Amino acid sequence: MIQNNTVDAGCAGKLPDSIRERIVALLPRYPNKQAVTLPALHIVQDELRRVPLWAIREIADILCLSPAEIHDTMSFYGFFRTDQDPLGKTRLWVCRSLACHLRGGEELLAEFCSKLGVAPTETTSDGKITLEFAECIGACEGAPAVMINDVHRKNIDQPEKVDALIEELRAL
Amino acid sequence: MAYEPVLLARVGKADSTSIEGYRRDGGYETLARALKDMTGEQVTEVVKGAGLRGRGGAGFPTGLKWTFLPKGHPGPIYLCVNVDESEPCTFNNRVLVEKDPHQVLEGIILACYAFKATTAYFYIRYEYGTGMRAMQNAIDEAYAAGFLGKNILGSGYHLDVFVHRGAGAYICGEETGLIESLEGKRAWPRIKPPFPAIEGAFRKPTIVNNPETLANVVQILKRGADWFKSIGVPPDPKNPRDAGSYGPKLYCISGHVNNPGVVELPLGVTVRQLINEHGGGVWKGKKAKGCIPGGNSMGLMTEAEFDTPLDFNGPGRVGCLGLGTGAVTVFDEDTSIVDVLYNLCRFFQHESCGQCTPCREGTGWMFKIMKRFQAGQGRREDLAVLEEVADKIGIMPGTTICGLADGAGWPVKTAIRKFRQEFEKYIQDGTASKSKPLPMAAH
């Protein structure tokens, strides 16, 4: 068994109760607590737009793991952000894999970069949009495709559609 | 004779996702009958007898896999449904899960009943938010209707199904990578054996199946093994090890075609038929140069090879790795082969989990060389280096833990073998290929 070795007086209590309760509620689904690592990271990042170090400690506490174990898992998935690079309000993914590439995915990404004034992984200065490149998001019949948080948007194949999409996301 | 879809029959209906709609179309009747009249072993026998092979890429016989679980195990036994679907250009399971989640769920329950699993984890890639919500809703409805939970339909059998979301990593589709990820760790594939059927999730016997495979289980139990075997391609009589390619397949068509999409057809349709009869032909009235016939990992096919049937044996006959996911992406005659291979190499370099040196370094080298090619600085010796690296990484040469590296090598090998002249011309002329990649920050 993994020992609970995270007794750290300074860390407990910052995680909002609502988040803590949602994490704890998942524990009965799995035969061990470590399996709640990814779900917990998702819950925290959805709410806080990043997974701060103190949240890693608190997740570790709930799951009876060491913070290093949570961090080890978290850092494997390029998906999670830290205090150094928090997400903006909306995360916009632009697919660069083959089916999209063949229908202008690279150009689409370039278009978003120049119109938003950021490079992939960066967030606009107003904090509204984080731009990402993605490997195939599974919407290839609508190439070039993008994803707004976790919802696909297909056939973004004209500059006007890029403008409209940016406007839509800025208004959120 | 036109083939009438069964797996996709409900996709496109107005109420395709609700339990009412599903039951109106006879949904869960197959499950009710199986729970009442059949033992789990009998369900397994029917699936085995139908010759169903896994649709996730490897084509392993499904019923046979189920029998690898230890006999009389006290449990728990787990099912992990593999909805990572990250093989580029593949989206058939997304359609199935988004539009007809109850069909997949009925397959999950039937499979779990067959091999006595009491918990199933529905591992779905994060990118499928819409599918995740559709399935969560289906699960909630199924609990309320008594198809999940304790004592299902009074049979005494009980099953829980939980949705578990991934976090954007291709390697989570490899079955042991998926299990590690489910357990809350880095998705580093495990060394096999032991195979998951012996020691899988939480060190318990585990079956990993693809949603399309599970949807086929429903149709087999509903329509019978003979119906299933009347579709597709029987085993090659000259090859005693061929298990045949029976049943329907969800083929994806994308890239330079007029009508990209997913279509259900008997296994064994040719690439040319797919493109011309179902994909609306190559776009802009152009000719095709080639395609990738089963996701990024299977290698390249030239236009001259388009009469190859897409069954479990066909692509291998033209040097491809296999059927893969049956996802065909076509590129037209004006596409630079350098651009195509650059894209494929970039994908594998980005997605290698880094555990095995040959894969981690090899995918990096191959991408680096392709970057050079794309900038018009390909060197004569590059082709030999690419081929050597591609030949030496993977499970087949025996240098890596999982098949990602084989999938990374195959596009390179087949591209160079089949399009060598084009590569040589790029080297000779020093021309850069068309699209310019952006400098990417971080990652």
Ligand SMILES: Cc1cc2nc3c(=O)[nH]c(=O)nc-3n(C[C@H](O)[C@H](O)[C@H](O)COP(=O)(O)O)c2cc1C
């Ligand atoms: C690198 C890699 C990625 C894979 N990705 C997937 C995937 O996304 N979905 C899938 O069903 N199988 C995937 N597989 C195959 C699985 O390991 C496994 O064979 C499959 O899920 C078994 O299900 P099936 O027998 O129903 O096809 C992948 C394999 C490898 C080596």
Ligand code: SF4
């Ligand atoms: S072959 Fe590649 S992806 Fe697979 S385990 Fe090794 S390093 Fe990871």
Ligand code: FES
């Ligand atoms: S290649 Fe872009 S969605 Fe599949």
